[in-house]
Amino acid sequence: MDAEDRMDPQVRARLDQYVSIVGPQGLSGIGSITARRRKQAELAALRPGTAAHHDMEIRDVSIRSTAPPHAAVPARVYRPAGSTAGAPCICYVHGGGMVTGSVDGDDAKAAELARATGCVVVSVAYRLAPENPYPAAVDDCFAALSWIAEGRQELGIDPGRIALYGPSAGGCLATATALLARDRGGPEIAYLTLVSPMLDDRSSTPSTYVNTGFGAWSREANLQAWEAYLGEDFGTDHVSPYAAPARADDLTRLPPTYVDVGDLDLLRDEATDFAQRLMRAGVPVELHVYPGGIHGGESLAPRADLTVRVRARRHSALRRALRVQDRRPLEARNSRADRSR
Template structure:
């Protein structure tokens, strides 16, 4: 399959394997996976020039009932505090439900703040297997409730709030959208879902096809879902707030943007979810990238494909959150 990967992305994947071995992170136990993931992202961030156009602060906010407070990092364009209301984005990091933090995705949030001119709240949710479902999604929803309740103090326009999450973060973002709909608050304007992790059943053709690519393939996906769900994984008892592909009704959700690579394990479940959203009357923009793999734009950030992927995402967010309201 390697020959089908975009050539520039393929070089990025080889560089990743030079650090991890050809099977990626799956050959390490989860604590070591977390260490390596943090180390690689720190190195990538250190290679970027300093950015004084974005300011941020770390806070703790009320967590779910009978649970610890949730750590968040609040970003805004520099110099905009008190200067009017901005769009708000709840950002949920990836990492397969078992790794990742606000630190690992810091470099991805910075351009998002600048391009959209938004206040971004990045949530440091609890990780599986120490904290299985529903801890991660409830942490994210608690952060969203705090963001909505503090919108005026944050300088956020409560009518222009969106979710953004990739991979596991995309699955959690889709689940938070379901929770917000079903619990009646808050109202969301948009959901940005790059290659979201949606379906614990692992029965699609692409979930069997992507087995030895060395970046979030079948073995890694099974490990992530097992950590989150334990024995119920794949059974009829799994909640749609854990695996949004299980949701029977997708109506009433905010407009969505999904993208996925042709060679991503999540390809088929993402395409199916996009189709089901459309069938439920939800406006959807869907991109499938030939030669693309899971997180390929992060492995080869200067590649033509990565530039195209990031440009489309940022344009879609900007349109959703900054375009003039249509006349009624």
Template sequence: MTGTRHLVDPELLDLLELWPAVTLDESLLPLVRAPGRIPLGEVENPERVDKRALTAPGRDGAPDVPMLLYRPAGSAGTVLPCIYHIHGGGYVGGAAVTLEPVHRHMVEILGCALVSVDYRLAPETPFPGPLEDCYAGLAWLHAHAAELEIDPARIGIRGESAGGGLAAALALLVRDRGDFTIAFQQLIYPMLDDRTCTAEPNPHAGEFIWNSGSNRFGWRSYLGTEPGGEGIPPYAAAARAEDLAGLPPAFLSSGTLDLFIDEDLAYAARLIRAGVPTELHVYPGGFHGFNVHKTAGVSVRSNRDADDWLKRHLKGG
């Protein structure tokens, strides 16, 4: 790959200085899993949002699934729509609590509840364990919606990166099992397709933050086998699904310099062809994770676009 730094939105360059440029392998997992690795800021005005720990029973004898519930302070007695959030981390890192500043802000500005799930991580727990954890938490949320004062008809799912990949796969699994429904799926630069590891590389994508070597490690850890081969089930890599019809409305976004740009564009196109109401946003000069920047115009726009879409769909429209 030729250098693509000249294509980065200038307002994002300082973020690259804060984010270590590494190719992930097993020796770096402690670094990836360390608290505070991603610069998300501190919790502001904690009194405005209530936080509660929840636990859902795992499926088929799996361990219990920890979750965090956030609601606007003073909302007791009000039935709210809910975002079921799945954190990113390449399938090998991340934690629900790491995103607490983001979650609290979303709950406050959107006026909704938010439940964030702590699924087990690969390689210690490969597919299907993490996805089944996400399903177990969502099933429990639906079953207990009344006591949690959540509207089960307005529960949607959101995830970023590997969390977006899990969210897309979860939408497929919910559709196919038919135990309950979800209102929407919001996929932020989702990690959808293991075949990106073996495809012709995009010469202008994937230099920063999450590169092809890290991608191969993440997929190999999650799949328990080399990515890109035959026989990978669609619930492991949603882009492998042959039929996308009947999925809930979708929002996808990615930056032009993100390693996942090609797979995200292809998945959005397939959703549209399957008749799924789909909104797609592509942000010039954005690399993987660019939206965590607090002030860059491209980041502010991307977060505003995602929030505006959520506002509409949380209302049921």
């Protein structure tokens, strides 16, 4: 059975619809980053408008970066109804291969994360490559983390219960931010959640050659994204571990970490390799590899049984790690998502 035949059938059905609209290689088949962003915006305009989140308070903020050129870092804060002073906080770092993605594009995901976990969520609008290569994005994420820790009274959060959460490229930036926080002596991070993380610029593992070409994220797009982010360091041995965390030699003293990835994700090997290295370094790790899952499958098929199961387990782990009492209504806790845990 080949990789495409092993794909989750509900995800496969949505992928087939997607490539019929975008083209056989999806967005990653569009060679120009500018054209890819334009197409992504066109697709977003076709979706229903963002639902109003009446069950939470949402506000946009501007964070001043401490790194030159001290640019303002936009962010969006989500506070679920019923959250009290001293609530835990999740710093959410969106995906997009370092070259696309936005707070607006991940608005529904960030709101759902706040809703499902009961945490305050701060979603960071970091600068994108190639216009802003490394270290711009990780500087912005570290600035947001520092702002969260320093503004705990304004945010009404517990500085001892701050998590970093990143899908795909966001997983790279969340991990890099955790490395920076460790090496700079803070802020303290209680938990790190990595979803199909993009960690290794070398793209040399077997899964990067085999699990590609489905019409989701491709090996070619992955390499192009790293080149855009790393600039002249791409393809050399001069890449910093704060840029590509798979290159970090020392993984000790990182926070407890949750990693999940699909077994048909081209980033599968770097995610599982990194999880194993964390374990060997003495870091508590929860690792899940989901049969039939592809890179970006959750976004393609948000209501698929696989997606529901994956998110329910991830949200449950966050609530446990951040010591959140589940105050959702009984019917919500007994929903299909929670029954599938």
